Amino acid sequence: MDQKDRKILGYLQEDASLSLNDLAEKVDLSPSPCWKRVRKLEEDGVIRKRVALVDQDKLGLPLSVFVLLKTCNHNEEWLEHFADKASSFDEVVELYRMGGDWDYMMRVVVKNIHAYDQFYKKLIKTIPDLCNVSASFAMEQIKYTTALPL
Amino acid sequence: MDQKDRKILGYLQEDASLSLNDLAEKVDLSPSPCWKRVRKLEEDGVIRKRVALVDQDKLGLPLSVFVLLKTCNHNEEWLEHFADKASSFDEVVELYRMGGDWDYMMRVVVKNIHAYDQFYKKLIKTIPDLCNVSASFAMEQIKYTTALPL
DNA sequence: GGAAAAAAGAGAAAAATATTCTATAACAAG
DNA sequence: CTTGTTATAGAATATTTTTCTCTTTTTTCC
Numbered sequence: 368m369d370q371k372d373r374k375i376l377g378y379l380q381e382d383a384s385l386s387l388n389d390l391a392e393k394v395d396l397s398p399s400p401c402w403k404r405v406r407k408l409e410e411d412g413v414i415r416k417r418v419a420l421v422d423q424d425k426l427g428l429p430l431s432v433f434v435l436l437k438t439c440n441h442n443e444e445w446l447e448h449f450a451d452k453a454s455s456f457d458e459v460v461e462l463y464r465m466g467g468d469w470d471y472m473m474r475v476v477v478k479n480i481h482a483y484d485q486f487y488k489k490l491i492k493t494i495p496d497l498c499n500v501s502a503s504f505a506m507e508q509i510k511y512t513t514a515l516p517l
Numbered sequence: 518m519d520q521k522d523r524k525i526l527g528y529l530q531e532d533a534s535l536s537l538n539d540l541a542e543k544v545d546l547s548p549s550p551c552w553k554r555v556r557k558l559e560e561d562g563v564i565r566k567r568v569a570l571v572d573q574d575k576l577g578l579p580l581s582v583f584v585l586l587k588t589c590n591h592n593e594e595w596l597e598h599f600a601d602k603a604s605s606f607d608e609v610v611e612l613y614r615m616g617g618d619w620d621y622m623m624r625v626v627v628k629n630i631h632a633y634d635q636f637y638k639k640l641i642k643t644i645p646d647l648c649n650v651s652a653s654f655a656m657e658q659i660k661y662t663t664a665l666p667l
Numbered sequence: 668g669g670a671a672a673a674a675a676g677a678g679a680a681a682a683a684t685a686t687t688c689t690a691t692a693a694c695a696a697g
Numbered sequence: 698c699t700t701g702t703t704a705t706a707g708a709a710t711a712t713t714t715t716t717c718t719c720t721t722t723t724t725t726c727c
Contacts, residue, residue, distance in 0.1 A: 376569070376571055376576075379568070379569035380568055380569055380570075380571055381566075381568065382566060382567065382568065383533065383567045383568050383569040384533075384566075384567040386712080386713060386714085387713070387714060387715090388712095388713075388714095396675095396676075396677090397676065397677050397678070398677090398678090398713090398714085398715095399676075399677070399678075399679095399715085399716085399717090400675060400676045400677075401676095402714070402715070402716095403675085403676090404675095406715090411575070412572055412575060413571060413572055413575045413576065414569045414570070414571060414572075415570045415571065415572050416531075416532060416534075416569075416570050417532065417533045417534045417567065417568070417569050417570070418529070418530055418531065418532065418533050418567070418568060418570060418663050418664070419526070419529035419530055419533040419564045419565075419566075419567050420530075420564070420565045420566050420567070420568060420663055421526055421530055421563060421564060421565065421664075421665050422562055422563055422564075422565050423665060425561070425562060425563045426526075426563065426665055426667075428665055428666065431613065433613075433615075433622065450659045453659070453660070454659060454660040457664075457666035457667075458666050459660060460660070460661075460662050460663070460664070460665070461658075461660060461661050461662075462658075462659040462660035462661075463581065463583075463655040463656070463657065463658055463659060464655070464656045464657040464659060465583075465653055465654070465655055465656060466653065466654045466655075466656050467653045467654070468653075469653070471659075472583065472653070472655075473660075476665055476666060503615055503616065503617050503618075503619070503622070504615070504616045504617070505613040505614070505615055505616075505622075506613070506614045506615060506616050507613065507614040508611075508612075508613055509600045509603070509604060509612040509613060509614060509621075510603070510604040510609060510610070510611060510612035510623075511610075511611050511612075512610050512611075513568050513570055513610070513663060514568070514571075514607075514610070515571050515573060515576055515578055515610070515626055516578065516607035516608050516626060517576075517607075536683080536684060536685085537684070537685060537686090538683095538684075538685095546704095546705075546706090547705065547706050547707070548684090548685080548686095548706090548707095549686080549687085549688095549705075549706070549707080550704060550705050550706075552685070552686070552687095553704085553705095554704095556686095668727105669726105669727090670725105670726090670727085671724105671725085671726085671727100672723105672724085672725075672726095673722105673723080673724070673725085674721105674722080674723070674724080675720105675721080675722070675723080676719105676720080676721070676722080677718105677719085677720075677721085678717105678718095678719090678720100679716105679717090679718090679719105680715105680716085680717075680718100681714105681715080681716070681717090682713100682714080682715070682716085683712105683713080683714065683715080684711100684712080684713065684714075685710100685711080685712070685713075686709100686710080686711070686712080687708105687709080687710070687711085688707105688708085688709075688710090689706105689707095689708085689709100690705105690706090690707090690708105691704105691705080691706075691707100692703105692704085692705070692706090693702105693703085693704070693705085694701105694702080694703075694704090695700100695701090695702075695703095696699105696700090696701085696702095697698105697699090697700085697701100
């Protein structure tokens, strides 16, 4: 991965609908070697996938809730079971195992506070041994990008 | 936006490299009406953009840090200035204004803890009047999807 | 330093895909 | 009904992606 690959990633991170010709031009290559690089980046898994980003508000799901969790149960099996179950909820768009005070944090996307409460009830029903659950509501999404710093 | 549009979004959220023929087949349409729907979704801004998702680990940026912030300065101007400045950092991939104990939360993508510290120093230098800054480190990213629930 | 091998690039041809166009079918309002 | 509107299908055209071949550049090793 050299500087040109990085440049390619930079552009495709921002706009994957860019045609190969345009991309090639931007990175100062002719289409064919540019295409080879793109394909290699895909094969190597550097480019994980191409996706369409959908507008949360326009879909009627303006609310992001950050949910912090503590478990009472610290064995391997529980962890795996939790990861599986929690990941399976479509509302959970991000899920992290954390260091520090809380064991897990997730971002949950819902219509409104009531919908969050429904999710909450579903969550604690599905996953036992949660010792502590705390929700923080995002008032405003100031920045959201999938583009990693290069 | 009817059920078919939703189905289209569902597929494109997962894989935007899907050809129009394949997509059309999946949603039970012929290519041309399917294409019209996709274009309308794009024009209406329901589909915000198409992007390539890059692997954090493969890029050498395995660490996500969640940074919580409190400001001492609660006037309109400060808020705007903060939003601008904080958004401008490439390491900041998500930024929310929060309800509750903390004013802001952001996810910062970096190489390692040392790189986070560098970022931290850059942050407090750039943005004055931060009363409190707290960082939580993600040990593991269990789920990360850009696909909103439909 | 220079020859051989390897890697990266250019340009054109072929294949696949997206886009437009036209005509037909379903649907809703008066 | 029937008129106007919207959605669809299928074919044509245009664009884009992918492959192929040949050339240039870079690297390696003597």
